[in-house]
Amino acid sequence: MSVITINHVTKSFGDVTVLKEFTEEFQDGEFITFLGPSGCGKTTMLRIIAGFEKPTTGEIRIDGRVVSSKDVFVPPEKRGIGMVFQSYAVWPHMNVFDNVAYPLKIQKVPKAEIKEKVEEILEIVHLSQYANRMPSQLSGGQQQRVALGRALIGQPKLLLLDEPLSNLDAKLRESMRFEIKEIQRKLKITVVYVTHDQVEAMTMSDRVFVINRGVVQQVGSPMEIYRRPKNQFIADFVGKVNFIKGQVNGSAVDLKGIGQSLAYEGPLTGDVVVAIRPENIKLTKAEGHLHGAIKSMFYLGDVNDCQIDINGTQLRVIADPHTYDVLRTGEEIGLEITDFLVYEDDGRDDHNQILT
């Protein structure tokens, strides 16, 4: 079992605080993802859990044992963790078998036992037939599986993964996502995964921690994060979204510049921002709906990705791919908004630009 307890962890480099008051407990066997833009502090948090970095203040426990605090510091190799980084970090002069066996060799585990364990792990990471290959004879995905095998060989209770798929091409990334998830289920280990890729976070995680500027913005299941993002930053960072300025009038919110009101029962009043996911706008030829002109359409195979112009306001709409066959650019089309969220207007128009 492996329960990770993080108590009030703050990390500063000089005057710059890159993590603020991180407090959380990860349960045994959970798949946790830290998701956020470059520089938000997610790698720093992972390195603190691993023991490559000391927190400025706060405490880390693994299975109840303090591994990092004001007075205690347990080095990474004594924390029972496996770790995989973005760069494959496999030894180029060792074949696959020796790369995976390396941690056991330095622990002086008997040869027969090493052989048995390595064979077992190679089976799990689907590399059994590559045991004698050198890393230069492997694809990027295979090399990353060697790194994964080496991280798993010591039977860690906790696996830490820092953007392990970002050097792989799109197709390989997709299949590796399933493989990592499968391995985690099979071995029942706790995983903490760092990524800036929302699809990775959505497909693998039990809980996603959305981090921005060193602060956890929201914690939830992928579905909660996607459907009920707590603020505009999250709505924008996780998935695609149209933001439209609005004003609450009684039990409706008026979309400014668009001439449409939506029924609204929420707590906000006055100026607001309405967030609408592109898949929550339906294109319709029926009468009585909001109208706009099709500015552009992109046929992407599984969807028709459209821009609709309504009196100078552009809305992105993700429509059924078959609509591409029957609609024409420039044509007038009806729009039906099926779901939306309302946020306080914080006066910012650059939510997808927030970096550090």
Ligand SMILES: Nc1ncnc2c1ncn2[C@@H]1O[C@H](COP(=O)(O)OP(=O)(O)OP(=O)(O)O)[C@@H](O)[C@H]1O
């Ligand atoms: N050793 C260090 N000394 C000074 N500043 C650092 C150090 N390590 C990280 N930082 C700073 O801390 C902030 C958070 O870095 P961190 O690597 O945790 O971000 P990240 O979210 O993982 O980003 P990325 O995805 O780009 O790796 C950044 O502004 C970074 O420049």
